[in-house]
Amino acid sequence: MRDQLTERSRQILEAIVEDYIATAEPIGSRTVTRRHDLSLSPATVRNVMSDLEELGFLASPHTSAGRVPTDKAYRFYVDSLLEVRNVAREEQEEIRKRCSLAGKDLGEVLRETSRTLSTLSHYMGIVVAPRFTANLFRQIEFVKLGGRRLLAILVSQNGTVQNKLIETDEELHAADLTRMANYLNHLLQGLTIAQVKERILEEMRSDKIKYDALLAQALRFSQETLIDTEAEVFIGGQANILEQPEFADVGRMKEIFRAFEEKGQILGLLDRCLEAQGVNIYIGSEAHLSQMMGMSLITATYMTGKNTLGVLGVIGPTRMGYAKVIPIVNYTAQLVSRILEVE
Amino acid sequence: MRDQLTERSRQILEAIVEDYIATAEPIGSRTVTRRHDLSLSPATVRNVMSDLEELGFLASPHTSAGRVPTDKAYRFYVDSLLEVRNVAREEQEEIRKRCSLAGKDLGEVLRETSRTLSTLSHYMGIVVAPRFTANLFRQIEFVKLGGRRLLAILVSQNGTVQNKLIETDEELHAADLTRMANYLNHLLQGLTIAQVKERILEEMRSDKIKYDALLAQALRFSQETLIDTEAEVFIGGQANILEQPEFADVGRMKEIFRAFEEKGQILGLLDRCLEAQGVNIYIGSEAHLSQMMGMSLITATYMTGKNTLGVLGVIGPTRMGYAKVIPIVNYTAQLVSRILEVE
DNA sequence: GATTAGCACTCGGGAATGATGAGTGCTAAA
DNA sequence: TTTAGCACTCATCATTCCCGAGTGCTAATC
Numbered sequence: 236m237r238d239q240l241t242e243r244s245r246q247i248l249e250a251i252v253e254d255y256i257a258t259a260e261p262i263g264s265r266t267v268t269r270r271h272d273l274s275l276s277p278a279t280v281r282n283v284m285s286d287l288e289e290l291g292f293l294a295s296p297h298t299s300a301g302r303v304p305t306d307k308a309y310r311f312y313v314d315s316l317l318e319v320r321n322v323a324r325e326e327q328e329e330i331r332k333r334c335s336l337a338g339k340d341l342g343e344v345l346r347e348t349s350r351t352l353s354t355l356s357h358y359m360g361i362v363v364a365p366r367f368t369a370n371l372f373r374q375i376e377f378v379k380l381g382g383r384r385l386l387a388i389l390v391s392q393n394g395t396v397q398n399k400l401i402e403t404d405e406e407l408h409a410a411d412l413t414r415m416a417n418y419l420n421h422l423l424q425g426l427t428i429a430q431v432k433e434r435i436l437e438e439m440r441s442d443k444i445k446y447d448a449l450l451a452q453a454l455r456f457s458q459e460t461l462i463d464t465e466a467e468v469f470i471g472g473q474a475n476i477l478e479q480p481e482f483a484d485v486g487r488m489k490e491i492f493r494a495f496e497e498k499g500q501i502l503g504l505l506d507r508c509l510e511a512q513g514v515n516i517y518i519g520s521e522a523h524l525s526q527m528m529g530m531s532l533i534t535a536t537y538m539t540g541k542n543t544l545g546v547l548g549v550i551g552p553t554r555m556g557y558a559k560v561i562p563i564v565n566y567t568a569q570l571v572s573r574i575l576e577v578e
Numbered sequence: 579m580r581d582q583l584t585e586r587s588r589q590i591l592e593a594i595v596e597d598y599i600a601t602a603e604p605i606g607s608r609t610v611t612r613r614h615d616l617s618l619s620p621a622t623v624r625n626v627m628s629d630l631e632e633l634g635f636l637a638s639p640h641t642s643a644g645r646v647p648t649d650k651a652y653r654f655y656v657d658s659l660l661e662v663r664n665v666a667r668e669e670q671e672e673i674r675k676r677c678s679l680a681g682k683d684l685g686e687v688l689r690e691t692s693r694t695l696s697t698l699s700h701y702m703g704i705v706v707a708p709r710f711t712a713n714l715f716r717q718i719e720f721v722k723l724g725g726r727r728l729l730a731i732l733v734s735q736n737g738t739v740q741n742k743l744i745e746t747d748e749e750l751h752a753a754d755l756t757r758m759a760n761y762l763n764h765l766l767q768g769l770t771i772a773q774v775k776e777r778i779l780e781e782m783r784s785d786k787i788k789y790d791a792l793l794a795q796a797l798r799f800s801q802e803t804l805i806d807t808e809a810e811v812f813i814g815g816q817a818n819i820l821e822q823p824e825f826a827d828v829g830r831m832k833e834i835f836r837a838f839e840e841k842g843q844i845l846g847l848l849d850r851c852l853e854a855q856g857v858n859i860y861i862g863s864e865a866h867l868s869q870m871m872g873m874s875l876i877t878a879t880y881m882t883g884k885n886t887l888g889v890l891g892v893i894g895p896t897r898m899g900y901a902k903v904i905p906i907v908n909y910t911a912q913l914v915s916r917i918l919e920v921e
Numbered sequence: 922g923a924t925t926a927g928c929a930c931t932c933g934g935g936a937a938t939g940a941t942g943a944g945t946g947c948t949a950a951a
Numbered sequence: 952t953t954t955a956g957c958a959c960t961c962a963t964c965a966t967t968c969c970c971g972a973g974t975g976c977t978a979a980t981c
Contacts, residue, residue, distance in 0.1 A: 263944050276954050281945070299944040299961045340743065374721045378733045386737050390721045394729050394743045400683070474835040483828055485820065492817040606973050619925050624974070642932045642973040 240290075245316065246273060247283050248292055252304045252312045256554050259480045261301030306519035306553060309531070313516055313557055320558050322566045326355055330567055336574060341365075341395060344574070346469045348547060352567060353472020356560045358479075358551025359495070361534075363505050364467040365544040365575075367397055368428045375419050375457060377412040385412075387460040391428065393575070399460040403452075415453035423457075432461055466545075468498045468505070481529065481552045494526035501526070508534040509546045514565055519553045531555050535568035539576050547571065583633075588659065589616060590626050591635055595647045595655045599897050602823045604644030649862035649896060652874070656859055656900055663901050665909045669698055673910055679917060684708075684738060687917070689812045691890060695910060696815020699903045701822075701894025702838075704877075706848050707810040708887040708918075710740055711771045718762050718800060720755040728755075730803040734771065736918070742803040746795075758796035766800075775804055809888075811841045811848070824872065824895045837869035844869070851877040852889045857908055862896045874898050878911035882919050890914065 240248070250271045251262045264280040267273070273280070284302055287293045292308040295301070304312070322330075333351040336344060345362045352360025370391035378386040385401040422438060423431050435454050438444060444451050473495065482488045494500055504522055508515040517532040533555070534548030548564050549555075583591070593614045594605045607623040610616070616623070627645055630636045635654065636645040647655070665673075676694040679687060688705045695703030713734035721729040728744040765781060766774050778797050781787060787794050816838065825831045837843055847865055851858040860875040876898075877891030891907050892898075 261944090265943075277944095278954050278956095279952085282953090285946085295945090297961065298946095299942095299959090301944060373723060376719055376721070376731070378717050378719070380716060380733075380735065380737055384737065386733055386739070388719070388731055388733070388739065390723075390729055390731075392723065394723055394727065396729070396731065396739065396741050398739050400737045472839070474832060474839050477828065477832045477835065485826055485828065485831070488828070488831070489817060489820040492820065496815070496817050604973090608972075620973095621925050621927095622923085625924090628975080638974085640932065642930090642971090644973060 243273075243275075244283050244287060246271075247280060248287055248304075248308060249312065249316045251284075251287075251293065251302065252308055252316070255304055256556055259554060261296055261303050263301035266301065304554075306521065309518045309553055309557075310521070313518070317558055317561075319562055322562045326563065327566065329355065330563075330570060334567065334570055334574065342467070345467075345547075345571075346471065348567065348571060349469040349471030351471075352547065352549050352564065353475050355563050356549045356551065356556070357475050358549050358555065358560070359473055359476050360469075360471040360547075361501075361505070361550055362469045362471075362547040363502075363509070363545045364469070365395075366463075366466055367391065367395065368432075368463065369542055369544055370395060370428050372423045372426050372428060372431050375416055375423070375460070377416055377456070379407070379409060379412060382406070385456070387456055389457075389460050397460065397464075399462070401456055401459055411449055415449060415456070418450055419453055419457050428461065432458075435461075465499065466502065468502060470495055470498065476551065479552055481554065490526065491530075500524070504532065505534065505546055508532075508548070509536060509543060512536050512538075512543060514561060515546075515548075516557075516561070529553055531557075533557070533560055533564050535564045537568045537571040537575070539572065544572075544575060586616075586618075587626050587630060589614075590623060591630055591647075591651060592655065592659045594627075594630075594636065594645065595651055595659070598647055599899055602897060604639055604646050606644035609644065647897075649864065652861045652896055652900075653864070656861070656904075660901055660904075662905055665905045669906065670909065672698065673906075673913060677910065677913055677917065685810070688810075688890075688914075689814065691910065691914060692812040692814030694814075695890065695892050695907065696818050698906050699892045699894065699899070700818055701892050701898065701903070702816055702819050703812075703814040703890075704844075704848070704875075704893055705812045705814075705890040706845075706852070706888045707812070708738075709806075709809055710734065710738065711775075711806065712885055712887055713738060713771050715766045715769050715771060715774050718759055718766070718803070720759055720799070722750070722752060722755060725749070728799070730799055732800075732803050740803065740807075742805070744799055744802055754792055758792060758799070761793055762796055762800050771804065775801075778804075808842065809845065811845060813838055813841065819894065822895055824897065833869065834873075843867070847875065848877065848889055851875075851891070852879060852886060855879050855881075855886060857904060857911075858889075858891075859900075859904070872896055874900075876900070876903055876907050878907045880911045880914040880918070882915065887915075887918060 247267060250267050254262045254266065254270060264277040264284060267280050268275060268277050284293060288295065288302065292305055292311065293302040294305050296303060330351055334344060334348045345364055349360035349362040370393060373390045373392045376388045378388065380386055383403045383406050385403050385407065386398055387401055388396060388398045390396055423434060426434060435458050439454050444454065476482060477488065482491065504517065504524060513535060515534045519527065519529060519531060522532060529552060530550055531553045532548060532550050534546050536543045536546050538544050547568055549560050590610060593610050597605045597609065597613060607620040607627060610623050611618060611620050627636060631638065631645065635648060635651040637648050638645050673694055677687060677691045688707055692703035692705040713736060716733045716735050719731045721731065723729055726746045726749050728746050728750065729741055730744055731739060731741045733739050766777060769777060778801050782797050816835065819825060820831065825834065847860065847867060856878060858877045862870065862872060862874060865875060872895060873893055874896045875891060875893050877889050879886045879889050881887050890911055892903050
């Protein structure tokens with residue numbers, strides 16, 4: 236791909252992409268020569284631009300309106316042209332301050348992180364909370380509520396809690412509950428939640444269980460408690476995106492907001508980012524999602540040690556300040572990783 | 579107030595309010611005579627409308643544009659003119675289906691309730707989750723995590739859970755934790771959370787405590803666990819409100835979305851609704867909130883027995899289908915009450 | 922006295938018009 | 952290969968004009 240383009244076309248393409256990112260207006264040949272010192276005449280630039288259009292890097296909204304980068308152009312720009320900046324001191328400062336623990340619980344930190352991503356980028360910030368499954372099992376407790384209702388509380392190593400209301404067939408004694416909890420805590424010590432699930436299944440098939448109805452019940456309860464709830468997604472600063480001129484049109488805006496109200500829609504995409512470690516970029520059509528037309532997604536995974544926990548990032552128009560946003564996302568991910576490390 | 583107006587003015591005001599609710603366009607004298615059979619000429623209607631403007635019920639956007647109801651008119655309409663409809667069978671059906679428990683936890687139910695309110699009304703649905711303080715204490719547990727970190731888990735009668743990560747000065751033994759939990763569970767049995775807070779303070783001052791550092795610590799921990807987190811607010815169907823013509827303007831819309839991103843802003847208003855039992859209506863300026871200009875809020879409290887738990891409702895433009903929305907809000911509140919009753 | 926017809930007046934919104942300017946593609950000269 | 956020149960396109964913006972819905976006032980009518 237790189238060699239289809241001469242050095243000169245590359246320069247011109249870069250100029251157009253950057254100008255368009257800055258102004259959101261179609262770029263004409265004269266504008267290019269005026270704003271960048273290429274020592275070329277507009278006519279020459281016109282010829283080059285015509286070639287670039289032929290190759291699919293540029294498109295014209297109408298005959299006399301200059302040209303606009305395509306998704307392909309942004310992709311080329313991000314892959315080959317972009318010089319990633321550093322995160323400015325003050326921005327580092329702000330991220331660190333706003334994403335700190337400071338007595339907040341995990342949910343609050345992640346919500347605030349999504350907002351921070353949004354204010355710094357001026358687009359939408361997005362954070363997917365760690366899947367519970369990635370955690371280490373710590374302890375399970377049963378609390379008797381009124382009647383036959385039971386609350387199972389599952390605590391993981393890092394202090395996240397999952398609880399589940401269980402309706403039992405018959406009333407259970409406190410002593411029974413203690414026995415069940417002891418049994419499970421012993422059985423599941425030190426495993427990841429994913430392993431816990433397997434161990435429960437194994438144990439259910441074992442002989443020992445066949446003769447002890449109580450333990451069998453304990454296993455069923457713990458299994459029920461572990462039913463995976465949908466991953467939590469925090470989307471921050473939706474209002475910020477309204478500043479962008481591409482959403483001035485109400486219809487477009489309505490679409491966007493509908494899309495993000497159903498967080499599930501975009502979760503599949505984010506799951507894909509979760510699999511690939513590090514920074515991930517989807518530009519417009521690359522996401523293969525109709526709601527993402529004209530939008531780009533920049534994500535980075537956050538992790539403790541070598542365990543990927545979750546993913547966070549920024550969603551904005553394809554005309555996005557990649558050079559600025561990519562390092563911000565990256566820096567934030569690393570910071571969140573460090574915070575959860577200490578946890 | 580009622581007697582300032584003759585029967586005829588009342589009819590005309592009602593006609594104007596209803597037409598305006600239906601069309602969102604300023605209503606002129608001819609329109610009134612055309613759409614409602616009052617057997618009056620436009621000229622007469624004009625005179626009446628002029629009087630109504632004088633009295634502050636109507637306003638004209640500009641000289642030749644018909645008239646628009648003021649907040650005062652809506653208030654009068656709601657108080658004196660409105661005939662509250664019943665909730666349609668299918669709507670009852672939908673509310674019941676979507677707000678059912680069906681294995682969901684409380685948060686999910688309330689979130690779905692806010693969405694349901696939104697789809698049925700075409701405005702924004704809003705639900706404030708029960709304050710933890712209103713619950714009955716059931717049990718407190720301490721779970722040791724790594725190092726000096728401790729997780730306190732507080733369970734209420736109805737199965738809601740509040741947990742808090744606590745950093746201790748020195749490492750505690752499991753036996754100590756059990757003793758602490760036993761002490762607290764015994765001490766706080768049967769109290770409401772609000773009472774629990776008081777009891778902890780009392781106990782801290784008692785003599786017994788002075789000679790038992792462990793119990794003193796237990797009290798401190800429980801106190802920390804009880805620090806009230808902000809009430810959870812679910813706002814559903816923000817996108818639905820974009821259908822309304824009054825938000826066609828992007829600037830207005832941006833304002834709204836910003837206002838509701840900071841849920842805290844509106845929480846004060848909702849708290850006021852919480853105090854008054856039953857249905858509450860704030861029309862435009864009545865809320866004394868700049869963000870609520872041009873918006874109305876209809877709420878109803880939900881409760882178990884005689885305990886008010888929380889509040890739910892609908893936010894939309896002042897030009898709102900009160901006759902339809904009020905019963906929907908009311909019905910939903912009753913339904914949610916019933917659901918939580920069984921809980 | 923209340924109601925209505927008539928009339929002059931206001932004003933926003935939409936259609937028509939035209940100027941402006943940014944931009945293009947093509948051709949021929951440098 | 953590059954560039955100057957030129958004819959052409961088209962969105963945008965301001966201007967103008969007209970239309971219609973609406974108003975307030977006055978005088979005639981019930």
